[in-house]
Amino acid sequence: xxxxxPDTDLLQFLKHVSLDCVVFGFHDNQLKILLTRIKNxxxxxxxxxxxxxxxxxxxxxxxVLNERTGLDNIFLKPFNxxxxxxxxxxxxxxxxxxISGVNNGLEWFNQRFISVGFYALxxxxxxxxxxxxxxxxxxxxxxxETSSLxxxxxxxxxxxxxxxxxxxxxxxLGYNLLPEKFTMPELQNLYETILGKDLDRRNFxxxxxxxxxxxxxxxxKTGGAHKAPFLYEFNLQNYRQALQNGLYGxx
Amino acid sequence: xxxxxPDTDLLQFLKHVSLDCVVFGFHDNQLKILLTRIKNxxxxxxxxxxxxxxxxxxxxxxxVLNERTGLDNIFLKPFNxxxxxxxxxxxxxxxxxxISGVNNGLEWFNQRFISVGFYALxxxxxxxxxxxxxxxxxxxxxxxETSSLxxxxxxxxxxxxxxxxxxxxxxxLGYNLLPEKFTMPELQNLYETILGKDLDRRNFxxxxxxxxxxxxxxxxKTGGAHKAPFLYEFNLQNYRQALQNGLYGxx
DNA sequence: AATCTTTTGTGTCATATTGACGCAATGATA
DNA sequence: TATCATTGCGTCAATATGACACAAAAGATT
Numbered sequence: 001x002x003x004x005x006p007d008t009d010l011l012q013f014l015k016h017v018s019l020d021c022v023v024f025g026f027h028d029n030q031l032k033i034l035l036t037r038i039k040n041x042x043x044x045x046x047x048x049x050x051x052x053x054x055x056x057x058x059x060x061x062x063x064v065l066n067e068r069t070g071l072d073n074i075f076l077k078p079f080n081x082x083x084x085x086x087x088x089x090x091x092x093x094x095x096x097x098x099i100s101g102v103n104n105g106l107e108w109f110n111q112r113f114i115s116v117g118f119y120a121l122x123x124x125x126x127x128x129x130x131x132x133x134x135x136x137x138x139x140x141x142x143x144x145e146t147s148s149l150x151x152x153x154x155x156x157x158x159x160x161x162x163x164x165x166x167x168x169x170x171x172x173l174g175y176n177l178l179p180e181k182f183t184m185p186e187l188q189n190l191y192e193t194i195l196g197k198d199l200d201r202r203n204f205x206x207x208x209x210x211x212x213x214x215x216x217x218x219x220x221k222t223g224g225a226h227k228a229p230f231l232y233e234f235n236l237q238n239y240r241q242a243l244q245n246g247l248y249g250x251x
Numbered sequence: 252x253x254x255x256x257p258d259t260d261l262l263q264f265l266k267h268v269s270l271d272c273v274v275f276g277f278h279d280n281q282l283k284i285l286l287t288r289i290k291n292x293x294x295x296x297x298x299x300x301x302x303x304x305x306x307x308x309x310x311x312x313x314x315v316l317n318e319r320t321g322l323d324n325i326f327l328k329p330f331n332x333x334x335x336x337x338x339x340x341x342x343x344x345x346x347x348x349x350i351s352g353v354n355n356g357l358e359w360f361n362q363r364f365i366s367v368g369f370y371a372l373x374x375x376x377x378x379x380x381x382x383x384x385x386x387x388x389x390x391x392x393x394x395x396e397t398s399s400l401x402x403x404x405x406x407x408x409x410x411x412x413x414x415x416x417x418x419x420x421x422x423x424l425g426y427n428l429l430p431e432k433f434t435m436p437e438l439q440n441l442y443e444t445i446l447g448k449d450l451d452r453r454n455f456x457x458x459x460x461x462x463x464x465x466x467x468x469x470x471x472k473t474g475g476a477h478k479a480p481f482l483y484e485f486n487l488q489n490y491r492q493a494l495q496n497g498l499y500g501x502x
Numbered sequence: 503a504a505t506c507t508t509t510t511g512t513g514t515c516a517t518a519t520t521g522a523c524g525c526a527a528t529g530a531t532a
Numbered sequence: 533t534a535t536c537a538t539t540g541c542g543t544c545a546a547t548a549t550g551a552c553a554c555a556a557a558a559g560a561t562t
Contacts, residue, residue: 014267014363014365015266015267016265016266016267016268017267017268017334017365051334051365053336053363054336055336056334056335056336057332057334057335057365078331078332080329081308081329081332081367083268083302083307083308083367084307084308085304085305085306085307112265112304114265114268114302114308114365114367116332116334116365166417166418166421167417170417183510184510184511185509185510200550200551200552201509201510202511202512202513202551202552203549203550203551205511205512206548206549207548207549210548222558224509224558224559225507225508225509225558225559225560226507226508226509226510226557226558226559227508227509227510227511227556227557227558227559228509228510228557228558229509229510229511230510230511434539435539435540436538436539451521451522451523452538452539453522453523453540453541453542454520454521454522456540456541457520458519458520461519473529475529475530475538476529476530476531476536476537476538477528477529477530477536477537477538477539478527478528478529478530478537478538478539478540479528479529479538479539480538480539480540481539481540
């Protein structure tokens with residue numbers, strides 16, 4: 001008989017509760033999502049996990065994301081709850097966990113799960129994706145490559161995207177998705193990608209600078225073709241304060 | 252031995268999961284919150300409940316809110332999840348439910364609960380508050396009368412308020428909180444209350460009318476002192492469409 | 503080495519929006 | 533009938549916005 005490792009012993013977790021993470025990164029002027037591929041299948045899923053009996057939801061999400069990315073102190077927020085009865089029926093992971101010899105696997109995965117959705121923002125260049133015990137692959141995918149995920153994971157992903165768009169003026173998306181030093185065109189591209197629309201280059205810069213949340217550096221970004229753009233970094237103090245009232249608009 | 256009624260049999264519910272509702276109303280130029288007072292105590296709580304094993308979260312919230320207000324088809328949205336370990340320790344309702352003779356009461360309430368927070372918007376004049384089996388009173392309270400609720404209910408309430416403020420341009424707050432016909436000063440007062448700041452009367456009207464989401468009626472609101480203000484109603488079609496992009500601001 | 507092409511840095515200008523405020527009309531109350 | 537808080541409807545200067553022009557930079561092309 002196989003004795004399960006502590007990390008795979010499902011009895012340590014709170015019943016009926018799970019969490020799914022929509023991890024955003026930004027690279028090559030594309031918004032990226034972290035996905036896992038379930039072992040022995042071609043099925044893709046959002047990184048997820050369960051909550052230990054004495055662990056907070058945020059800790060659980062942090063733990064899962066640390067395992068998937070190698071990063072600590074990841075920016076993450078709960079954005080919605082997915083609890084329709086039947087949403088977790090026919091879970092393809094169930095087969096895998098049974099095969100992997102974990103006790104109670106079938107019983108566990110036949111539960112009804114209330115899943116808490118977290119969205120996370122990470123620096124693409126610093127994350128090192130690695131699969132969990134149910135998956136053989138964990139990689140970044142472009143948004144247009146995420147069209148058929150398992151269960152209701154597409155619904156979860158879309159809900160996260162919508163949240164991202166609504167919170168663009170209230171959350172430090174740029175700070176968490178971009179490297180420490182970045183160019184104005186990169187920042188603009190991030191906004192265009194999240195908002196799904198083109199913005200005028202000159203008006204964008206004027207508005208961004210008017211917020212007083214950026215420090216313009218002496219350095220320029222060299223290496224690329226064409227004129228070398230200046231590098232910027234966030235002025236964290238001003239940034240945080242500006243986000244309190246929202247970056248733009250408001251009564 | 253007391254045989255529990257079906258409605259009070261806690262075994263029909265999903266373990267570890269609860270929901271708490273922040274019900275907003277608007278009356279006398281004040282934002283009101285629906286609270287229940289726990290039997291034999293002076294302790295106040297948000298209306299809450301549990302999720303039946305075959306019921307969706309939204310259905311559960313609707314069921315709870317129907318029991319508390321008599322209303323159907325209430326506007327409600329999940330806004331956050333509260334799942335810190337220990338948040339449901341020393342629940343004052345536990346005493347009450349044990350006294351009331353329900354089986355498994357103590358065991359049930361000693362669980363750790365992951366509570367899904369819903370906020371609801373109702374027409375104050377149409378709601379008929381009524382207590383649940385753990386409470387002897389269910390009434391509207393002004394915001395400044397909600398200072399010491401049980402457990403983490405103040406945290407939940409504040410989170411709901413914050414959500415309301417953030418979503419003021421994206422959710423039909425006016426439509427759901429005001430009666431069908433309302434005056435411009437009433438609408439302005441609602442906005443001022445939610446946003447927590449004063450607005451210029453004339454500029455507010457100019458902006459509101461520019462949205463094209465209001466139908467100005469011939470009628471005036473009589474009865475009050477001073478000049479009788481015109482009545483307005485929402486133009487639902489334009490309202491919904493305008494909320495898609497947000498009423499104000501945006502890139 | 504001169505030229506081409508694309509991208510970036512900076513600025514202009516007409517128009518629209520905003521914030522601050524004025525004033526007459528209204529209608530219950532004194 | 534005078535009072536007075538409130539409402540309806542406006543004005544106007546300051547600011548923000550959207551659309552666009554042009555020169556400088558830097559690798560690619562010849």
